[in-house]
Amino acid sequence: MTSVQVAAASDADLAEVALTRAEYVHLVTSLGREPNRLELGIVGALWSEHCSYKTSKPLLGTLPTQGPHVLQGPGENAGAVDIGHGLACVFKIESHNHPSAIEPYQGAATGVGGILRDIFTMGARPVALLDSLRFGPLDEPHQRHLFDGVVAGIGGYGNCIGVPTVGGELYFDESYRTNCLVNAMCVGVVEQGRLTRATASGPGNLVLLVGADTGRDGIHGASFASVVLDADSAARRPAVQVGNPFLEKCLMEACLELAGDPRVIAMQDLGAAGLCGSTAELAHRGGCGIEVDVARASRRETGMTPYEVMLSESQERMLIVARPDDVRSLQSVFERWDLHSDVVAVILPEQRFVVRDGGDRVCDLPLDLLVDGAPPRGAPGPRPDPPAPSAAPGPMPSWSHDEALLQLLGSPNLGSRASVYRRYDHQVGDATLILPGGDAALVRVDGTSLGLALATDGNSRYAALDARLGAMIAVCEAARNVVATGAKPAAITNCLNFANPEHADVWWDLHDAIDGIGAACRVLEIPVVSGNVSLYNDTGGTGIDPTVVVGMVGVIDDVTQRCTAGFRDDGDLIALVGPVEAELDGSEYQRIAHGVNAGLPPHLDLDLERRVHGFVLDAIAAGLLHSTHDCAEGGIAIAIAESCLLGDIGAWVGIEELGQDAGLNTGAAGILFGESQSRFVISFAREALVRLHELAGRHSVPFRGLGSVGGERVCVTGCIDVSLADVRRVHEGALIERE
Amino acid sequence: MRFGIAVFPGTWSDRDCRHAVELAGHEAVLLWHKDRDLRGADCVILPGGFAYGDYLRAGAVARFAPLMESVAEFASAGGLVWGICNGFQILCEAHLLPGALTRNSSLEFRCAPAWLRVETVDTVFTSGCARGDVLQIPVSHGEGRFVADDETLDMLEREQRVAFRYVRRDGSAVENASPNGSMHDIAGIVNERRNVLGMMPHPERACEALLGSSDGMLLFNSVAKMVSRDGAMPVAAVS
Numbered sequence: 001m002t003s004v005q006v007a008a009a010s011d012a013d014l015a016e017v018a019l020t021r022a023e024y025v026h027l028v029t030s031l032g033r034e035p036n037r038l039e040l041g042i043v044g045a046l047w048s049e050h051c052s053y054k055t056s057k058p059l060l061g062t063l064p065t066q067g068p069h070v071l072q073g074p075g076e077n078a079g080a081v082d083i084g085h086g087l088a089c090v091f092k093i094e095s096h097n098h099p100s101a102i103e104p105y106q107g108a109a110t111g112v113g114g115i116l117r118d119i120f121t122m123g124a125r126p127v128a129l130l131d132s133l134r135f136g137p138l139d140e141p142h143q144r145h146l147f148d149g150v151v152a153g154i155g156g157y158g159n160c161i162g163v164p165t166v167g168g169e170l171y172f173d174e175s176y177r178t179n180c181l182v183n184a185m186c187v188g189v190v191e192q193g194r195l196t197r198a199t200a201s202g203p204g205n206l207v208l209l210v211g212a213d214t215g216r217d218g219i220h221g222a223s224f225a226s227v228v229l230d231a232d233s234a235a236r237r238p239a240v241q242v243g244n245p246f247l248e249k250c251l252m253e254a255c256l257e258l259a260g261d262p263r264v265i266a267m268q269d270l271g272a273a274g275l276c277g278s279t280a281e282l283a284h285r286g287g288c289g290i291e292v293d294v295a296r297a298s299r300r301e302t303g304m305t306p307y308e309v310m311l312s313e314s315q316e317r318m319l320i321v322a323r324p325d326d327v328r329s330l331q332s333v334f335e336r337w338d339l340h341s342d343v344v345a346v347i348l349p350e351q352r353f354v355v356r357d358g359g360d361r362v363c364d365l366p367l368d369l370l371v372d373g374a375p376p377r378g379a380p381g382p383r384p385d386p387p388a389p390s391a392a393p394g395p396m397p398s399w400s401h402d403e404a405l406l407q408l409l410g411s412p413n414l415g416s417r418a419s420v421y422r423r424y425d426h427q428v429g430d431a432t433l434i435l436p437g438g439d440a441a442l443v444r445v446d447g448t449s450l451g452l453a454l455a456t457d458g459n460s461r462y463a464a465l466d467a468r469l470g471a472m473i474a475v476c477e478a479a480r481n482v483v484a485t486g487a488k489p490a491a492i493t494n495c496l497n498f499a500n501p502e503h504a505d506v507w508w509d510l511h512d513a514i515d516g517i518g519a520a521c522r523v524l525e526i527p528v529v530s531g532n533v534s535l536y537n538d539t540g541g542t543g544i545d546p547t548v549v550v551g552m553v554g555v556i557d558d559v560t561q562r563c564t565a566g567f568r569d570d571g572d573l574i575a576l577v578g579p580v581e582a583e584l585d586g587s588e589y590q591r592i593a594h595g596v597n598a599g600l601p602p603h604l605d606l607d608l609e610r611r612v613h614g615f616v617l618d619a620i621a622a623g624l625l626h627s628t629h630d631c632a633e634g635g636i637a638i639a640i641a642e643s644c645l646l647g648d649i650g651a652w653v654g655i656e657e658l659g660q661d662a663g664l665n666t667g668a669a670g671i672l673f674g675e676s677q678s679r680f681v682i683s684f685a686r687e688a689l690v691r692l693h694e695l696a697g698r699h700s701v702p703f704r705g706l707g708s709v710g711g712e713r714v715c716v717t718g719c720i721d722v723s724l725a726d727v728r729r730v731h732e733g734a735l736i737e738r739e
Numbered sequence: 740m741r742f743g744i745a746v747f748p749g750t751w752s753d754r755d756c757r758h759a760v761e762l763a764g765h766e767a768v769l770l771w772h773k774d775r776d777l778r779g780a781d782c783v784i785l786p787g788g789f790a791y792g793d794y795l796r797a798g799a800v801a802r803f804a805p806l807m808e809s810v811a812e813f814a815s816a817g818g819l820v821w822g823i824c825n826g827f828q829i830l831c832e833a834h835l836l837p838g839a840l841t842r843n844s845s846l847e848f849r850c851a852p853a854w855l856r857v858e859t860v861d862t863v864f865t866s867g868c869a870r871g872d873v874l875q876i877p878v879s880h881g882e883g884r885f886v887a888d889d890e891t892l893d894m895l896e897r898e899q900r901v902a903f904r905y906v907r908r909d910g911s912a913v914e915n916a917s918p919n920g921s922m923h924d925i926a927g928i929v930n931e932r933r934n935v936l937g938m939m940p941h942p943e944r945a946c947e948a949l950l951g952s953s954d955g956m957l958l959f960n961s962v963a964k965m966v967s968r969d970g971a972m973p974v975a976a977v978s
Contacts, residue, residue, distance in 0.1 A: 155848050159881070160789045162751025246749050246792025337748060425850045425879045427944050428787075430755045435951075444949075559949070 008034045017044025026375050031365070038307045038355065039363050045273035045311055046280060047374035049535050054374040055501045056533040059514045067527035069490060075285075077118040077198055077269065078188075079529025081491045083555050085448045088192045090124035093132070093185035093456065093495045093551040095534035099240040100182040104149025108182050109157040109243040113315050115186040116163065117269035120252045121318065123196035123259030124188030127429060128443045129158050131168035131184050132456040132495070132549045136177030138412045143172070144737065146180050153243075154184070155423045160245035161252070165424035166432055166441035168456050172412045175460065178539035183495040183532075185551040187454055189445055194260025198268035200286035200321045200347050205265060207279065207290070207345035208327065210334050211251045211317040215300035217241045218274070218313025247316040250337040255318060257333060263326040270317040276310040278319055279345055280353055284371040289348030295358040296344045306357045321347065379511070381504035393594035396669060401637075401719040404673065406730045407592055408634045409641060414588055415734015416645075438565040438646060439484040439630055440554065451562060453487030453554035459633065461586045462601035464545035467509035469601045471516030471548040473677060476609050478552035479524055480630035483613045484680060486563045486620035487554030489524065492517075494531040494550050499543020501535045509546040510535075517548065523606040524613070526552075563620045565629035566646025567683050572626050572709040574651060575692070576636065578612050578679030579605075579702055580658045582670025588633045589673035602677050608701070609678045615699040616680055622695075624688040631679035637672040639681045640706075641714050641727055650724050652715045653707030668719050683709055740765045740963040743780025745810070745826070747772040747801050752787030752823060752943060759943040760784075763959040772804040781966045782819035783810055785826025787879070787941060797840060797882045798828035807833055819863055819962060820935045824880055827927070827937030836930055836937045837895070838887035844920025848881040851918055852951070853940050855903040855926050856910055862929050864936045865902055867961035873910040874903070874954035876940040878918050883939040885921040885928075895928055902936055903927035 014024055017040055027043055028034055035043060049055055065073040071088050072080035078092035096111025112129060119126045131154050136143040158165045163186070200207070218241035258264050268282045275292065283290035294309040304312075320341075322330050327343060334341050348354065353370050355363035366373075399407065408414050421436040433451060434442035440455035457478035463470025479489045494517060499506045521528055537544040556562060567574070584590050585599025619625050627647065631639040636655065644651050658671055684692060689705075696703035715721045742760045746753045746769050753769060760767040768778045772790075777783060790801035801807065807829070814820045814835055822830040830836040843849055857865050857872040868874070887895070895901055903926040905917035917924045919939070927938030942955030 159848055159850075159879075160749070160792070162788060244792070246789060246794070249751070249789075250748050422851050423848045425848070427850060427877055427879060427941075427950075428751055428755065430758050430944055430947075430950060433949060 009040060013040065017041050018048055019044050023047060023375060030369050030373060039365055041307050041311060042276050042363060042365070043370060045276055046370050050272050051277055052374035053533055055377045055535060056496065056510065058376050058378070059511055062514060063518045063528045064521050065528055067491065070527050070529055071192065071195065073529050074531060077121045079491065079493060080122065080195060081529060081553070082192065083445065083450060083490065085450065086192055087445065088124070088190050088195055089187060089452060089490070089553055090119050090122045090190060091185065091187040091493055091551065091553055092118050092530040093183055093493045093549065094118065094532040095495050095497060096182045096184065097179065097497065097534050097537055100150055101180050103240040104146045105153040105156065106240055106242050108150040108153030110241045110315055111182050111184045112154055112157040113243045113245065113248050114271050115184045116161065116248065116252065117271065117318065119186045119188035120255050121196065121198060121267050121269045122190065123194045124190035125256055126163045126186050126188045127431060128187045128441065128454055129163055129165045129184065130454055130456050130551065131165065131182070132458065133168065133170045134176040134181035134547060135172050137174060138172045143177070150180070150182055151420055151423055157243055157245045159425045161249045162428050164426045164428050164432055166426050166443060167436050167454055170417060170420065171460070173460065175464070175545040178542055179537040179544050181497050181537065181544070181547060183497070183549045185456055185493065187452060187553060190259060196259050196264060196267050198266050198282055198285060200266050200282045200288055200290065202265060202323065203288060203347050203349035204324065205321050205347045206324050206327055206343045207347065208320040208322065208330065208341045209297055209317060209344040210320060210339055210341040212244065212247055212314050213298045213300040214309055214312045215314045216304065216308055216312060219308055219311045241313050241315050243315050250339055251316055251318055254334050254337040254339055258330070263322055263330055264320055266321040268319045270319065272313070274310065274312045280367060280371050282319060282321065283347065284367050287351065289350050289352040289367055290345050291348055291354040291356060292345040293356045293358065296342050298340055298342055306355060306362050310355060379504065379507050380502050383508045384505050390598035393590060393596055393598055396667070397593045401668060401672060402722050404589065404669065405637055405641060405720055405722060406726065408588055408638055408673065409727060410730035410734050411588065411592055412734055414634050414638060416731045418732065419735050433559055433562060434485060434564055439481040442485050442559065442562055444559045449558045451487065451556040451559035453482040453485040453556060455481035456549055456551045457481060458547055458549035460545040460547040461597045463513060463548055464597055465586050465599065465601050467546045468512035468516035469604060470546065471513035472520040472604055472606065473601060474548045474550045475517055475520035475524065476604065476677060477632060478550040479526065479613060480680070482552050482554030483616050484563065484565060484628040484630050485556065486561055486617065487556040488617060489526045489552055489554045491527050491529045492521065492550050492552050494528060494548060496533045497537055497544060497547040497549065498535050500538040506543060513546055513548050520606060524610055561621060561623065563625050563628045565643055566627055567643045567649050567651060567709040568626040568647055569685070570649065570710040572683040573686055573689060574653055574681065574683045574706045574708060576679060576681055576704050576706050577615060577696070577701055578631070579676055580671065580704070581674060581676040583674040583676050584670050587635065587673060587675045589669065602675050604677045611699045612678045612680065612701050615696055615701045619692060619695055624692055625682050625684050627683045629681045631681055633675060635673040635675050636681065637716065637720065643681060643683070644714050644724055645728060645731060649709055650711035650713045651707060651709050652711065654717045655706065655719065658704060672716065672719060740966050741779060741781050742767050743770045743777050743783045745770045745772065745783065745785045745806055747788065747790035747804060749790045749792050750786055750788035750825070752941065755943040756784050756786045759946040759955065759959055762946055763956060763963065765963055770806055772806045775805050775809045777809050777813055782821060782962050783813060785820070785822040785829050787824030787826065790825055790829060797825060798832035801829045802833040811835060814935050817932060817934050821864060822937040823943065824939055824941060827939055828882065830935060830937045835935050836928060837891045838885055838928070840882050840939070841884045841886050842882050843884055849918045850879040851877065853878045853918055854906050854908050855940060856906040856912065858901045858904050859899045861899065862902055862933045862936060863962055863965045864958050865961060866965050867957050871910070873906060874957065875952040876942050876945045876955050878940045880939055883919040883921070885925040887922060892923055896923065900929050901925055902929050903938055
């Protein structure tokens with residue numbers, strides 16, 4: 001190593017490409033020479049956290065990724081599961097946090113564009129989009145600006161391209177004040193025989209770059225996403241890309257025409273690190289090499305350097321690998337959609353990454369070093385001592401339970417999301433059978449009786465108190481949403497949003513969260529088929545709470561058997577499935593009543609969780625239930641009020657008996673608003689009661705009658721008595737800007 | 740009965756329209772924007788979407804498509820042309836219908852259920868409805884606010900060319916029942932010969948109870964019934 005001059009790159013050079021001095025030394029040692037500036041930039045992009053997963057990869061290896069229905073696990077553009085009828089469901093979630101914090105509209109729009117490409121790259125027609133969003137407190141003007149911009153961006157892209165945005169979630173919390181989160185999930189469907197991979201093969205085969213011309217936008221996007229934001233971040237606006245959903249629509253239709261076409265050897269979209277990242281991954285997966293000639297790429301502007309062409313993150317671009325004889329006929333398919341294509345690269349037999357600029361060879365790196373060579377980052381330090389137990393929150397507020405119910409329902413985290421999802425086309429495709437606003441959305445699969453239940457979930461208040469338990473709850477909560485429709489969970493994708501992993505507490509939270517996801521998935525037998533990690537959500541030393549977003553896909557064989565969350569018929573009985581506790585720690589009640597997040601998250605018994613799912617699925621399949629709603633933030637009282645709102649009918653329940661049942665003496669607030677896990681509020685015709693009791697016994701799950709459906713008030717004996725109209729008014733007004 | 744469904748780059752309701760047409764038991768053929776051949780369609784549907792991206796103004800570029808030359812000729816010969824959402828915008832830009840569709844008064848995209856009162860049954864498209872019927876058909880658009888000068892509005896009302904008006908769920912007309920601020924709460928209009936219909940709501944999304952409403956099917960069936968009764972040029976019988 002001493003023979004190598006390692007001081008050539010200045011600290012400023014390394015900062016520019018987000019490499020550490022140690023990584024640089026490793027690079028120079030491995031290469032046996034100093035990289036030139038282009039090579040340094042390319043390595044910086046591919047060794048960024050965003051591309052290399054150098055921090056998270058060693059941890060992600062522990063997740064269960066196998067299962068009888070898994071067709072494609074992590075490692076491709078998206079995961080895929082067998083849903084029967086010869087079809088595959090292809091899906092993935094991805095973050096676009098850093099760009100959205102700088103330029104909310106385009107950041108969110110291109111996040112949607114990027115995840116759509118991941119799905120149609122695999123030959124699957126996108127059938128649904130979901131978005132998981134986090135912002136700081138909504139009453140702050142800047143947060144409102146970010147929120148409005150992100151919602152407009154998601155709608156602007158999704159509405160234009162004609163893929164329905166059917167669900168997602170939205171939270172507001174102090175922890176996201178300087179780092180908003182925008183995680184977009186896309187779900188597609190394809191005949192299994194047409195599933196397309198991004199694995200290049202065949203030396204001498206050519207690589208077509210299709211779609212948008214290459215411009216200077218988004219240069220350094222991958223590196224940008226791998227550093228903490230600071231006061232100068234706004235000046236990095238050029239690192240945010242601009243979306244063109246119309247172009248993507250044309251690209252999507254052309255690519256879908258070619259799905260399963262034998263002329264297409266591989267398809268790979270351009271995302272993080274642009275041409276550089278996509279060509280390197282394409283070749284690396286196939287165990288071959290690639291030679292890119294930047295002079296052949298059509299450009300949007302003049303005077304671009306090879307570095308800029310390779311690192312540009314211009315949107316709406318795709319690579320197609322084909323035999324030389326097939327190139328012309330493939331180009332004609334794209335021309336029909338008025339899409340331009342250039343042959344920009346050739347597959348090499350040896351595993352090298354070569355870049356030419358016409359006649360000049362400007363980069364030549366070993367491919368393995370480039371793609372897999374980033375030194376993995378372990379724990380930056382030992383596990384820190386757990387924080388001292390937080391002081392007990394003050395005394396209960398003097399609100400009546402009526403007031404507490406209305407406060408919660410009118411709060412930004414529990415209020416109606418209608419003012420958001422009405423800005424998204426959630427019905428294009430003629431397939432959305434359960435619209436946004438309930439638990440999971442349900443999208444039927446064209447030409448079959450199948451339905452896909454789709455949900456995203458991730459309560460970061462729990463994860464802030466206990467990352468492992470919070471992550472387990474996120475998996476269970478997403479599963480509950482899917483189960484509530486009658487669909488069996490099939491697989492998950494996850495997006496791990498964390499602060500700066502160079503801090504030991506953050507790294508260990510990441511470690512624990514991944515461990516928690518794995519633990520829950522193993523018990524529930526749900527594989528993880530794709531995912532994304534977003535680190536460095538940290539500004540000026542203030543990081544976000546650990547935020548595990550789980551995107552779940554469930555399958556129901558016959559959509560006519562689906563169940564919804566709204567109460568249905570006057571006189572139906574209401575029951576609670578699952579435990580009765582009084583767990584207010586980490587709850588929305590605690591946030592609103594005490595302004596803190598303290599204590600321990602609710603207890604979770606994974607085996608009980610599994611049994612409760614089994615009970616609900618059996619009860620729905622047997623046609624016994626008229627409504628099923630999972631009991632989440634805000635507890636039983638909120639779940640009941642939501643079922644009333646969705647069904648436009650009141651309810652009467654006697655909840656106080658529950659406390660006596662469970663031997664609790666903490667007062668009604670804990671029972672009403674506590675967020676104990678593994679619970680559903682169900683309603684059913686009286687005649688079904690005996691069979692449900694019997695079914696609950698068979699699954700060994702707690703089952704308690706609560707009351708009945710009817711009237712125009714939400715009533716809990718001795719605690720709550722509010723008109724449904726008042727409940728609706730506060731619920732619908734929660735996100736509306738107050739003058 | 741054969742429906743021709745136009746496909747511009749950026750059109751996305753073509754698949755849903757085909758689904759609805761086939762569900763109704765009719766034939767659907769897709770008409771590519773670069774072609775001039777209407778492929779023997781009895782009725783041409785201009786479906787929803789963002790033709791050519793609609794970056795300039797909704798429908799402003801699509802009106803110049805080669806296919807639109809054939810559609811205009813077809814319409815002037817009395818052929819049935821049905822513009823839905825973006826199709827309505829294109830028909831206005833092409834001057835096959837009067838008025839214009841501007842940004843929703845909320846300045847936001849709006850995807851929501853809507854209730855339309857059938858204002859005239861003297862069109863092929865509504866011939867199977869009764870006047871005053873209330874149809875539940877969803878909207879999904881950002882630029883659906885129908886505007887026209889007073890003279891045009893008077894003419895449309897006088898000649899009973901308002902096909903659909905946004906009303907409340909119970910059918911009552913109230914000021915600003917529309918989701919977009921349309922003048923006179925207009926949701927759809929026909930041309931003078933009554934063979935060209937433009938409407939912002941999406942009937943193809945309301946053809947199955949499973950999707951929440953099957954009221955849209957009334958319109959598809961109305962067209963099919965008149966075409967099969969009167970042959971390929973039903974408007975001749977009307978005008």
